[in-house]
Amino acid sequence: MLVVLRALEREDLIVLHKWQNDEEIMRLARSFPDHVISKEALEAEFARELKGEDTGRRAYIIEEKSSNKPIGWATIRIHGFQRRNTTADVGLALGDKTAWNKKIAWNKGYGTETAKLLLDEVFRQLNLHRAEWWTFAENNVSVQLAKKLGFKEEARLRDAVFFDNRYHDMVVLGLLKQEFESIRAAAETSRDKTVSYLQSP
Ligand SMILES: CC(C)(COP(=O)(O)OP(=O)(O)OC[C@H]1O[C@@H](n2cnc3c(N)ncnc32)[C@H](O)[C@@H]1OP(=O)(O)O)[C@@H](O)C(=O)NCCC(=O)NCCS
Numbered sequence: 001m002l003v004v005l006r007a008l009e010r011e012d013l014i015v016l017h018k019w020q021n022d023e024e025i026m027r028l029a030r031s032f033p034d035h036v037i038s039k040e041a042l043e044a045e046f047a048r049e050l051k052g053e054d055t056g057r058r059a060y061i062i063e064e065k066s067s068n069k070p071i072g073w074a075t076i077r078i079h080g081f082q083r084r085n086t087t088a089d090v091g092l093a094l095g096d097k098t099a100w101n102k103k104i105a106w107n108k109g110y111g112t113e114t115a116k117l118l119l120d121e122v123f124r125q126l127n128l129h130r131a132e133w134w135t136f137a138e139n140n141v142s143v144q145l146a147k148k149l150g151f152k153e154e155a156r157l158r159d160a161v162f163f164d165n166r167y168h169d170m171v172v173l174g175l176l177k178q179e180f181e182s183i184r185a186a187a188e189t190s191r192d193k194t195v196s197y198l199q200s201p
Helices: 012-019 023-030 039-045 110-125 140-148 177-199
Strands: 003-007 057-064 069-078 087-094 130-136 152-163 166-176
Touching (some): 003 110, 012 069, 057 110, 069 110, 087 110, 110 140, 110 177, 130 140, 140 152
Parallel strands (some): 087 130
Antiparallel strands (some): 003 057, 057 069, 069 087, 130 166, 152 166
């Protein structure tokens, strides 16, 4: 395991404040390069999570397992507008660009592992039926990561966001619980085969 997801603590607001005022991170994470937020506003935004109140939004800190260092944040937002709660949006961002060269920190498998942990929570703990992944169309790494995990592109919302002086399409990707389970079963079968091959005399 490379990462763990843990609860957001008050002291994490310092690093979250830095990440959420970073143009490059916020362009990719929220299609919002000019995002600026004060410490006080950030604290107000996460007040309920910090108190442990269930808001239908779960916020996590992504921690690197070997160093216990926060390297990003992740969220699960359960849609509250349905008759029955069946769907959640998942989102993640690796914010740490100081400790390592960004190109090394991103692309080591941290994103894949974090997303798998989020999907475990969505499908195997919350027992939801659908996960959604939203990003602007040119965020290739995000789209490829979602597809690698089994998400299918379901919609393209034309000119849905405006930043950097032009409109951008949004892509909505979806993954159903049964698709997630069959991908997991296939991965477990191939892992079992590898283990038995390695163990054979
Ligand atoms: C998206 C993000 C979480 C991915 O994290 P990561 O640790 O770099 O991802 P991984 O190393 O696990 O790679 C995941 C996949 O991304 C894809 N990928 C990586 N680099 C890529 C590139 N330059 N172009 C296209 N796809 C790429 C590949 O499919 C890769 O899987 P593979 O290595 O098996 O081929 C990270 O880049 C990030 O935090 N970006 C900023 C915020 C953001 O875009 N969040 C997503 C918004 S929903």
